[in-house]
Amino acid sequence: MAGDEEWEARFEARGLKDWHVRGSQAHTTYSCGSFTAAGEVAAIIARVCDEKNHHAEIDLRYPDQVRVTTWSHDVGGLSQRDLDLARAITVAMERPQY
Amino acid sequence: MTNRVTATDFTALGLDDWRVLRSAIEANFACGSYAEAGRFVADVAVLCDEREHHASVDLRYPDLVHVTSTTHSLDGLSNRDVELARAVSALAKERGYHVSPGDSVALEVAIDAMDIDAVRPFWQTVLGYVPEHTADGEQVIALIDPEGMGPAIWFQQMDEPRTERNRIHLDVVVPHDVAEQRVADTVAAGGTLVSDARAKAFWVLADAEGNEACICTWQDRGN
Numbered sequence: 148m149a150g151d152e153e154w155e156a157r158f159e160a161r162g163l164k165d166w167h168v169r170g171s172q173a174h175t176t177y178s179c180g181s182f183t184a185a186g187e188v189a190a191i192i193a194r195v196c197d198e199k200n201h202h203a204e205i206d207l208r209y210p211d212q213v214r215v216t217t218w219s220h221d222v223g224g225l226s227q228r229d230l231d232l233a234r235a236i237t238v239a240m241e242r243p244q245y
Numbered sequence: 246m247t248n249r250v251t252a253t254d255f256t257a258l259g260l261d262d263w264r265v266l267r268s269a270i271e272a273n274f275a276c277g278s279y280a281e282a283g284r285f286v287a288d289v290a291v292l293c294d295e296r297e298h299h300a301s302v303d304l305r306y307p308d309l310v311h312v313t314s315t316t317h318s319l320d321g322l323s324n325r326d327v328e329l330a331r332a333v334s335a336l337a338k339e340r341g342y343h344v345s346p347g348d349s350v351a352l353e354v355a356i357d358a359m360d361i362d363a364v365r366p367f368w369q370t371v372l373g374y375v376p377e378h379t380a381d382g383e384q385v386i387a388l389i390d391p392e393g394m395g396p397a398i399w400f401q402q403m404d405e406p407r408t409e410r411n412r413i414h415l416d417v418v419v420p421h422d423v424a425e426q427r428v429a430d431t432v433a434a435g436g437t438l439v440s441d442a443r444a445k446a447f448w449v450l451a452d453a454e455g456n457e458a459c460i461c462t463w464q465d466r467g468n
Contacts, residue, residue, distance in 0.1 A: 182290045182294045183291050185290060188286040193280050193284075193286070194280045197279045205286070206302070207302040208301055214392070221422075
């Protein structure tokens, strides 16, 4: 199985530079400007997870952060599904209304 | 106004969705789907901003929202936690979410040490943690993950080196009303009850090879 560095390179190759791989899990953090805005971002990411049928852990923290962690439980590490989810989340976050 | 609320007082309020763990209150809501749980997270964030009191809110598969509230300035609970808990529970009730307060758990790791000041920097550095101080800022209570993710680490003062057993044990902090069942289940799973002298603050249990874990609650701690 590919190591953390190799996976991080795969994320970067898909334009996912804000995602970091540590301990066979991919993480990113969004600073959203306010707690309410962070809550909205969490809701968007949750919807994307349902659409992709792959469910990242989403943690809301003061003052304005949303932390996202994804991995594939069935393989005990990362898979193509994590890359696809990270890509979908990143695209959703880039939409102008968000 | 921020007024301290003890664990006993909080529990007597009848906010049954919530349980006291360590210096915080926690609640778990099952919302029906991940997207619905995400909507609830957004609404809880608004309730927090309205009250200028910010909980930690975690979203977990399949549909769970886990809310933790504490008053950092007191290293404990206050009327602000009570007010937020009431508002969050009212919204959850309106939506018909299922609550499972007994599922909450907080994990701490306890390290026995002869000279705590000598070993604490090692653990703080290797974990990338920060000290958690008493409300007056005088004493370090524990080392905690600044991101609020990993378990807290605390140090147990030893008078003489303890060589006959493992010097690191886990503290499993559970809701007060599930602790005795958890002790019984753990014994049934091959554990030994080493001591219940400090129950219901904690029960000391050991696995078949003598490795220890404590099941802990807020009760019988003078609070």
